[in-house]
Amino acid sequence: MPFGRQRKEFPSHLWTQCPTCGEMLFNKQLVRNHNVCTKCDHHFRLGARERIELLVDKGSFTEHDTELTSGDPLGFSDQKPYPVRIQQSQAKSGEKDAAICGTAMIDENAVELAVMDFDFMGGSMGSVVGEKLTRAAERALANRTPLLIVSSSGGARMQEGTLSLMQMAKILGALHRLDEAGLPYFSILTDPTTGGVLASFASLGDIIFAEPNALVGFSGARVTSETIGEKLPKGFQRAEFVLEHGFIDQVVPRAQLRDRIAYFLNAFRPSARDLRWSL
C-alpha cells in the first residue's frame, strides 16, 4: 500500500486533502501522479519502491543485499527494545531496513541506485543503511557506473549510538574513492533530509537535486529556533531556501526528475575515446 503515511493524516481511504491548496484528491489519481497534487503541485512523500519505479527503466532494477538486517549491538531499549522496534517496522513496511539498493538502468545508463525509506523508522541511518550504501558505492566503483542516492531521513539512528555516527565516515570513505575514480555521484534530496544524512553523503553529490519544498537541514528547526529564541526566516530549511544559499544545484519537480537525471548521466558519460570509466 503506497499510502501508509498519508492515510494516517487524512482519514479517508479514498480521498486525501492537499495541505497546500486544500483540494480533495482522489487517492488513485494521486498515485498515478506520483503523489503530487494535481492542482497545486504539492509534493507528498513517495515510498522507496514507488521512487525506484519512477526513476528507472521499466523492469531494469535488480535489488542487492536484500537480507541485511540490524543487530542490537547496544542492547538498546527505550519505550520498547530496539529489536522489537525493528520487527514492527519490518512488519509494517515490508522492508528489512531503511534503504533499498540495487543496479538499474536509467535511460539506458547502468547505475547503482540507493533509495532511503522514510517509512522505516523515519529513514534513520544505522549500520544496515551504512553497510548497504557503502556496498552500493563499492559496486559502482567496481562496475565503473554512476551512483545515485535518494535521501529521505531524519538522520542517524539513535538506537545504534555512536556506531550509527560512524556510518557517515564509512559511506564518505567509499564516496571519496568514487570521486577519485572520476565517477559521478548524484544526490537527490527528498522530504525530509536532515541530521547526519545531510551532514554526510547527501551534501556531497557532484550534482545535488532536491524536490520542491523538501525539508533540508542539519539541526531540527526546533533546536535552531530555541538557539536564537526567535522566529526563523521564511522558508527556512526548505529546498528553495537552501538552493538560494548555494547548496543545491536544482530544485526539480518529481515529474521531471527522471529526465533530468538522464540528461546529466548522458552528459557525464565518457566519450568513446575516453576510457576512464572502463577500467
Added chain:
Amino acid sequence: MPFGRQRKEFPSHLWTQCPTCGEMLFNKQLVRNHNVCTKCDHHFRLGARERIELLVDKGSFTEHDTELTSGDPLGFSDQKPYPVRIQQSQAKSGEKDAAICGTAMIDENAVELAVMDFDFMGGSMGSVVGEKLTRAAERALANRTPLLIVSSSGGARMQEGTLSLMQMAKILGALHRLDEAGLPYFSILTDPTTGGVLASFASLGDIIFAEPNALVGFSGARVTSETIGEKLPKGFQRAEFVLEHGFIDQVVPRAQLRDRIAYFLNAFRPSARDLRWSL
C-alpha cells in the same frame, strides 16, 4: 634615504610625528626600530631595501633581474608620458621598477624573495613586476626553494593597460606550478596591498602574514563607500579586520616577522627521508 615618503608628510628632517599616538619620533631612532613607533608600535611604511635587510640573513641577498625596465607598449600619456614617469620614478627611488627580487637565506633556509616597492609608482604592477615575480617563482621551482613575496601595492599599473592585468594570470600560473610541486609560498601583506595584487598572488599564500593595521582590500574604500552610500564598518580593510574575516593567518608585528617566517620555513622543510624538494 629610507625616508622619502615620510619626509614629505612630516616637514622636519630630524623628527617625525606618529599619526597614531602623536609622539615626536627622532628619525634615526625610528629607522633603527624599522620604522615602527617606539611608543605605540604604529607601523610606518618600510622601503623595499630596508625590508630585505630586515628579513634575510646578513649579507645573504643576491639580487636578480636587476636590469629589467618597462617598455611603453601603449604609448601611454596622461599628465605626462609614461616613459617620463618611469624615468622620474627611477631617478627618485634609485630602483628600476616596483619590485626587487633575489635569492637569500632566512635562518639558513635558501629562499627566493620578492619585495614590492611602494615608493615606485605606488608599487603598481606592470609587465616588469609581473616578469620579475614570475621569474622568482620559476627560480624557486627550479631550485626547490620556498618563495616569499612581500606585497606593497596600489594594484595593477594603468599605464600598461590590459597587459598589466594579464600579469595576474602570469604570476598565478607560476605559483600554481610551485604549489603542485609542494613548495611553500609565503605572502606577506604590508601597507597597502590592494587591487589586482591582492586579487592575485597576495591572497594565495600557503601562509599569509600581514603587518598591523596594513590596508588590505580589493576595491578602493572610496568606491566601496560610494557603492553603498554610507559609512564603512570600523577597521574596514585593515589587517585585523581581514584576519577576523578569515583571509589572513596572522597579523605579525614587524619586529617578529623574520622569526615568524623562519619558524614556518623550518616547519615546512622536508625531513631527511623526504626527498620531495630536492628533485
Added chain:
Amino acid sequence: MDVVDRLLGKKTTEGNGHLPEDAGLITDAASLTAQRTPWQSVQLARELRRPHSIEVIDGLFEKFQELHGDRGYRDDPAVVGGIAELDGVGPVVVVAQQRGSTTEENIARSFGMPYPEGYRKAIRLYRMAEKFHLPLVTLVDTPGAYPGPEAEERGQAEAIAKSIATMCGLQTPIVAIILGEGGSGGALALAVGDVVLALQNAIYSVISPEGAAAILWRSATEAERAANALKLAASDLLRLGIVDGLIPEPAGGAHTDPQATIGAIKSALIVQLDRLGRIPIADLLAARYERYRHIGVVVEPLPGAVPVAKKEPFWRRIMRPA
C-alpha cells in the same frame, strides 16, 4: 593551421599562424578596416540591447541545464553556469557573467558584477569540467567584480585569485570569449583560457575608462580620452597578444543582429574546441602556461638573460619596443 602545429611554434603564411581559417575569425589586426574609436567600442560593449550571456547560451547550445550555488554561502545570479550540448562537440561546461537588459534584471544580477560566491560557483563548475573531462567555455561580460563592503568582507580578492589560479591549472580545454565588457580582475577570473576570443566590439581593460579618468585626469569626463589611452578595444587586444582572435559582429554592432553574432561565435567555438580536444592535457597545460608567460613588454639590456624560447609564434611573443 592545426593547433598542434601552434604548440610546436610552427608558422604558416595564412592568417597569423594559429587559428584556423574556417572559424571566420579576424586574427590579423592589420586587416581590420573601418574601425570604430575605442570610445565607440565602449558604448557598443555596454549597449543594453547587446546579446548577453543567457541569450548567447540559448543560441549557442542545445539543452542548457543551469547548476546553482557555491556550496558555501549563496547562489550568485551574476554568474550563470551549467552543462550544455554543443553541436558536433558534445557536452561542455559553460560559465558566464550575466548582466541585465532591463533595470530590474540588472538589480537582480547586480549589473553583472559577481560577488565572491559567484567566483566560487565558477570554481566549482571548473572542477566539474575537469572531473568529467568536459571542455570549459566561459563568456565574459562584466563591469568588474562587485565593489561593495560585503563582497570585500567575504573575500572578493581571494575568490578572484583562486578562480584565476584554478583556470591556470585546470586539466581540460578552456575557450574564453569576451562578449561585451571585460572589466579588470573580475573579468580575468573567468578569462584564462587556451584560446581567448573577443567579439569585435568587446573591450577588456585593467580599469574602466571612467575610473582611469578620475585617477589620471582627476575628471570623470575625460573617460573618452582614457578609453583611447588604455587600448582596451578588441583590435588593440589582438595586437597586444591578449586575445587570439576577434569574432566579427554585424556592421551596426552585435545587437543589430544577435542571431548572426551568435552564429559567428558558435562556428568559432566549434572549431576551437574540436582542435583543443585532440591535444594531450599535459601539452595543453604547457601551452596555456606559455601563453600567459609571454604576455607583457619588458626591456632588458642583456637579452641573453631572458629565459624565453628563441622562436616564438607571434601570439606568444614578448612584445619589445624596437
Added chain:
Amino acid sequence: MDVVDRLLGKKTTEGNGHLPEDAGLITDAASLTAQRTPWQSVQLARELRRPHSIEVIDGLFEKFQELHGDRGYRDDPAVVGGIAELDGVGPVVVVAQQRGSTTEENIARSFGMPYPEGYRKAIRLYRMAEKFHLPLVTLVDTPGAYPGPEAEERGQAEAIAKSIATMCGLQTPIVAIILGEGGSGGALALAVGDVVLALQNAIYSVISPEGAAAILWRSATEAERAANALKLAASDLLRLGIVDGLIPEPAGGAHTDPQATIGAIKSALIVQLDRLGRIPIADLLAARYERYRHIGVVVEPLPGAVPVAKKEPFWRRIMRPA
C-alpha cells in the same frame, strides 16, 4: 606490536594486538576496573576545569603557532589550529575544538560549537598537512556543531560532510583524540583518523543524552537513562571498535591533574605518530578505509555474500551478535 603488523592483520598475545605497550594506553576493555557510570563520564567530560584544547596544546607541543581563517567567511574561534613541534616527531599540524573554561570564553568560542567556517578552516589546515607531509593531530571536544540559523544558512551540513570526506582521503597520518565531549557529526568532522584515541572519561555520541531523552522518553530529565542506553562512554567505544585505545586519566578525572593527563596524551601521541610515519601513504589510506569500513553491526543470513576479509584483527571486525 608494530603498526605494520597490524596492517597485515597479525595478532600477538600482548594487549589487543595493535597498539604498542609503551604507550600506556588501555586497549583491552575487559581490563577496565572500577569504571564510572556513563552519566558520571558525561559530567566529567563536561567539567569546566577539565583541560581544554589550548591548554593541552600548550602542554603537548613546543612552539605552537596558530593559523587563522577559512579563506571564505570568517575565523571561527571555536576551532583552533596551526603548526606545532612535537618532541622526537617534529612539526605537526594540530586542529582542535576549543570550549571555554569561563562563561566569557564560552561565549567568545560559542561553547566549542563550530560554525561552518570552523570546519572550513579545519579542512584548509588538513590540506596544509598533506601538502607539507606533516602528520595531523586533532583534538575533539565539542557539544556538537553550532545549531543556529546562520550556521544552517552557511552550510553546516556541507562543511561537516566535506571535512569528514577530506579526512578519509588525506594523504598524511592522522591521530584523533577525543579529549572531552565528542558531540555527533560536529565531532566526527575532526575525528576521522588512522588511530582514534579517547581520554578515559571522554564521551562520544550520536546525540547528546539530553537530546536523546527528549526524543525517546519525551523528558530531558531522563538524560542519565539515555546516557546509559547510548553507550557513549570511552570504555564502550573501545568495546565497539570506535576508538583504538583509552588514555588513562588520574583517579579523580583529568582536571585533578592536568599535567599528568597531558603527559599521558603526549606519550601516546609520540608512539603512534612515530609508527604511522613509517607506513607508506597508500597502505595508510587503505587501512584507514578498512578501519571505518568494518564499523557497524549487521546480520546477514548468507554470510558468503558479505564482502569482508576473512581474517580481521579484533579492532577491524564487524561485530556480529552470536
